[in-house]
Amino acid sequence: MVRVGLTPDRLTRAGAELADEVGFDHVTVSALARRFGVKVASLYSHVKNSQDLKTRIALFALEELADRAADAVAGRAGRDALIAFADTYRDYAREHPGRYDAARLRLDPETAAASAGVRHAQMTRAILRGYDLTEPDQTHAVRMLGSVFHGYVSLEMAGGFSHTAVDPQESWSWIVDSLDALLRARAAH
Amino acid sequence: MVRVGLTPDRLTRAGAELADEVGFDHVTVSALARRFGVKVASLYSHVKNSQDLKTRIALFALEELADRAADAVAGRAGRDALIAFADTYRDYAREHPGRYDAARLRLDPETAAASAGVRHAQMTRAILRGYDLTEPDQTHAVRMLGSVFHGYVSLEMAGGFSHTAVDPQESWSWIVDSLDALLRARAAH
DNA sequence: TGCAACTACCTAAAGGCTTTAGGCAAACCT
DNA sequence: AGGTTTGCCTAAAGCCTTTAGGTAGTTGCA
Numbered sequence: 321m322v323r324v325g326l327t328p329d330r331l332t333r334a335g336a337e338l339a340d341e342v343g344f345d346h347v348t349v350s351a352l353a354r355r356f357g358v359k360v361a362s363l364y365s366h367v368k369n370s371q372d373l374k375t376r377i378a379l380f381a382l383e384e385l386a387d388r389a390a391d392a393v394a395g396r397a398g399r400d401a402l403i404a405f406a407d408t409y410r411d412y413a414r415e416h417p418g419r420y421d422a423a424r425l426r427l428d429p430e431t432a433a434a435s436a437g438v439r440h441a442q443m444t445r446a447i448l449r450g451y452d453l454t455e456p457d458q459t460h461a462v463r464m465l466g467s468v469f470h471g472y473v474s475l476e477m478a479g480g481f482s483h484t485a486v487d488p489q490e491s492w493s494w495i496v497d498s499l500d501a502l503l504r505a506r507a508a509h
Numbered sequence: 510m511v512r513v514g515l516t517p518d519r520l521t522r523a524g525a526e527l528a529d530e531v532g533f534d535h536v537t538v539s540a541l542a543r544r545f546g547v548k549v550a551s552l553y554s555h556v557k558n559s560q561d562l563k564t565r566i567a568l569f570a571l572e573e574l575a576d577r578a579a580d581a582v583a584g585r586a587g588r589d590a591l592i593a594f595a596d597t598y599r600d601y602a603r604e605h606p607g608r609y610d611a612a613r614l615r616l617d618p619e620t621a622a623a624s625a626g627v628r629h630a631q632m633t634r635a636i637l638r639g640y641d642l643t644e645p646d647q648t649h650a651v652r653m654l655g656s657v658f659h660g661y662v663s664l665e666m667a668g669g670f671s672h673t674a675v676d677p678q679e680s681w682s683w684i685v686d687s688l689d690a691l692l693r694a695r696a697a698h
Numbered sequence: 699t700g701c702a703a704c705t706a707c708c709t710a711a712a713g714g715c716t717t718t719a720g721g722c723a724a725a726c727c728t
Numbered sequence: 729a730g731g732t733t734t735g736c737c738t739a740a741a742g743c744c745t746t747t748a749g750g751t752a753g754t755t756g757c758a
Contacts, residue, residue, distance in 0.1 A: 464687065467656070467657050490645065
């Protein structure tokens, strides 16, 4: 018996890599056990069950993405911050499609409240501070930005933009530009 | 032996109902067989496999959604058409969450090309005609609208907006309004 | 109307994933 | 070194998928 050195953390990271390779919903306790050269049952000492494993991967991805976004936004404001923030999401999804899908897993309210998800919301609000919106417009705008970013990235990942000749990068820039203009137009003064 | 009268079509419709009740990714050949009081293997004479079943449900949902959207948009233009179109998506997702998820299933290119998905794109373009955009702006706008609608609906379904006091309906109206303004601002003349 | 052909549903079985229970041996602690 | 902890194991049950081959309703044609 060789003792590979499993821990919840190593399982989570390996699960994230596996997700990027085979897709988040093909991440299974069995596949992960195979990847470690270990019997399936062994993993159940480290994670509660399949759902638990997926949740851990989701939390990991949320954290990683929030870190990247924080880095990207640091020292920027207004339009520059918006672009950097938006690009972080899109780039992350292109680089780590499985992790990105994981980050979109439905978490139960308490888990979500304790997750890096709240940092995402905070960062979005921080960026919007540069646009001088009043409540409740700021909340509407938070929701709009989340919707566009998530929506675009998820449609692009699904191959929804591959049948036209128009470069997805151009559309992305056009959209982010448009949002910037929209938010400036909605400013309080 | 009683002969329930299974057909691919009945299975697809029942599958769509099942999806609304238990969620699209809990739709399984077994569950569907149970629902018809029939042995699992019997379904395999009517659908090729689990993937085939899900694809059929997806195509059905796309069709149903396209029909509703076409109805909603008929006789309207500009802002009115945009609102009606947007509301159709959101209402459909609220009324039929499982079917809505099904409609978002990744289809292989040929299947997608033969699906009602193309009607969705055509309708979006038709609505944008009211805003007088030039290419490639129109393509960018098609992608933006798709992103916002899909993104908002999917975040709302996931419960992403439930922790704030702000009414999701208000945010939705604000966003659609904003998009209308944005598109008018981008008009060619 | 009766029989042949078809077809709808069945039983059986194999393979995969999940999860729990209980066992052995490696690693740590004193 | 001895005892305890704990990491990985075997075994087994349950559910889902999918294929192969059988039986009995149903249909169509003479």
